[in-house]
Amino acid sequence: MSLKLATEALRRVTGSIAVRLTLWYALLSVFLIAAAGSALYWVLAEQLRQVDSKILSSKINAIHSILSRYTGNIEALRHETQLEASTIRGVFIWVSRPPDGIIARGRDFNPLLDNPRPFTKSPKTLKKTEWKWKIHDHDHYLVMAQRLAGNPPTTIYVAVSTTQNVQFLALYRQALLLATTLVLLAAVAAGYLIARRAMRPVARLAEIVDELGAGQLHRRVGDEPWPSELRTLAANFDRLLGRLETSFNRISRFSADIAHELRTPLHILRGEAEIALSRGRSPADYQACIESAMDEYGRLSRMVDALLFLARAEQPDAQLDTPLLDSREEVAAVCAFYQAMADELDVVLVNDASGAVAANPGLLRRALGNLLGNALRHTPAGGEVNIRTAIQPARLQISVSDSGSGIAPEDLPHVFDRFYCADAARLRQGQGTGLGLAIVRSIMQLHGGEVALQSELGMGTTVTLSFPIIPPGTSAPHQK
Template identity: 60%
Template sequence: MCLNSVTKWSLQLSRSIALRLTLWYALLSTLLIAVAGSALYWILAEQLRQADSQILVSKIHAVQTALHNAGDNYTNLLHETQLEASTIRGIYIWVTRPRQGIIVRSQTFNPLLDGHKAFDHKPQGSQTQQWHWKVKKHEHFQVMAQRIAGNPASTIYVAMRTSEREHFLAFYRHALALSVALALGMAILGGYLIARRGLRPVHQLATIVDELSASELHRRIAGAHWPSELATLAGNFDRLLERLENAFARISRFSADIAHELRTPIHILRGEGELTLSRTRNIDEYQACIASAMEEYARLSQMVDALLFLARAEQDQQVLEKKRLNAHQEVASICAFYQAMADEQEVNLDNEVDASIVANSELLRRALSNLLVNALAHTPAGGSIRIHSARTRERLQLIVSDNGTGISSEALDRVFDRFYSEDAARMRRGQGTGLGLAIVRSIMQLHGGEAELESAPGSGTTAILSFPIIHPHQDKYPIR
């Protein structure tokens, strides 16, 4: 149980942005402090070593001069050596020759020569050389030696006790390590507080989003108070809320429209059934009731099919199988299907389309059929319906125009809405569902195009289907 709690807590911490920022901030701060402290330590230690080296060099030069002046008079050389050693505390000087060994030494006791660990290095060549020598655990020396040519040759050794310097550098290292550790702790604490404060707007945004519900989609969260890093997110979220609000409103209207439209045929069916069952009737009356019910069933079936099509058309994943079609042939097949109806109504159908188009044949025919049905319904005897094509720079247009009754300006803004009909009585008589033009608009949206209507009362109506142009040498659709 405890292990599971620790594991869960570790997972939560690993997902925390504040913790990640804190660790990166602490790591960077500690690294910078450690690098800066190490650089200062190296500069300090190097400066101290160079200062000590300058002292040793000066002592070697002084002893070298005394050795040159003394010749074989070791008394004067010993005096000069002791004098040079006495000017600075902790200086030891001795001079050696190959066969004679040590000829002079500045002190009677020399810890480098008389201790348990005797100094045994010798310079190679005529250049000055130096070493760091440790006699005991805490007793350090810096030794410099130089060979002096002559007959016989001599070697001058000068040693300086550097225990205080090493102790000081050790204290500096410990202080630096302690400072880095304290800086790490302060960076973690301060970084976490800074990160939590910096991420406070994120928590505020999360709280606002969590409080939103379907009834509060009208709320907007973008504003000048958000940091620039969250302003874009807040703006995008507002646009998402706007799309959701529109979708909910559209679904609500759609549901209300469906309930309203389904209620009429259901009431008709129920009323006719109750009326028929109210008393015994003859066979002709029963058949009339069944025939009327069949008309309502057909209208319901037509409405359900149209609604299913619209629902599928609104799915973003809808993918069309499109081909390059001969638009004249497609229109000709639709005109042939409705020619009998047009002849009965004494309406002339003119197919003047001359273009190829990339589209789904079934959906194109359905859109044209809906437009022709509407045109035939509103064109009086002796009228005509003309179907032709036009091109713009980016669009290919199929245009269906009639010289019928036309549409009022008030209705023109709503004709593409579902279940809308300017002649409500006509819908009540079962002549249409009010979904034809809504289906046309959905079909055009699936093709990446647009559907428009231009009309005026008494001047006829023009329906324009605009398809995006795909040139034959640029597409993969062969003409059918």
């Protein structure tokens, strides 16, 4: 349990960006200080060793010269060796030759020879050889030896005490460890203060975001002088606020439109019922009231169905099958359904569609039906509604054109809005719900396509549906 609590506490601590930056800054500082100190330590130790090596090498060369001058005079060799050993304090020299053993040595006490653990190493070649030798934990020596050719061979040994060097390097290591510890503490403190100061804009941004509500969606945060690392985040957040504001306003307008559109038929139904109940009526009057109510019920049912379709179409997991269809056959089926209405209005339907389209058959017919219904209602007698296709790069376009009254320029940006109707009188007369083009747009979005509208007042309107083209030999995927 304690391990779990410790792990959770560590996770909370390391979850802070300021703490993480501090730890990384401290670790980097310690690493750099330790690396620099280690390099300096190695250089210092190597320099001390080289100085001692030069002393030992010079002494070997001097004894070698003495041996050359006094080859057969052992007494002179001993005397000169003692003189050479006394020139530098802490230097010990001895010369060994089998089978006589040590034939010359310094006059002073030699700790490498005169102790229970004498020096026993010897060079294997004629080159100078170097060793580190420790008698006790606090007595350190550097030994250099060279064997000289002869019969028998002579070996020169020279040693120097390095205890002071070892003690100096130990103090240096302690100082380095202390300096690294102090640097670590200073780096943690300074790094945390720097990180906290650097993270102030993030805290400020968090405060602004926390203050935002439904009534502050118009506010923008990108105008403040943010650091360069936060400018992109602030800009993206502004775009998110813009999308949220647009969606919120659209939902608000949609809710108000729904309330308004449902209130009208309900008021009509209630008014007709109150009139019918105000006094006795004939069966014909009651029948007319019921027929009028049925018309309003039909309008309410169509509106509810359209709203349910739009709600389902906007779900993120909405999917549909889009097989390859013959566009001419699909258009012909829709034209056949609206032919009676066209004959009654004396409008000609022309089917010039051709080619394959990847679409859901039910939704394609619903979109074309909405467009044909609008076109027929706005085309005068003797006019024409033409459905044709065109192939564009990676797109198959189905266009529905009429020779009707057209749409005013100020109405064009709003024709795809829900419940929008340029001719409000038609909407009140039950000839539409104001959701037809909104449904068409949702259907095209489900297919991954686009819808465009071109209209000129008094010249007619053209609505173009652009469907993605499926390459030959591949099946249409599920649209999402």
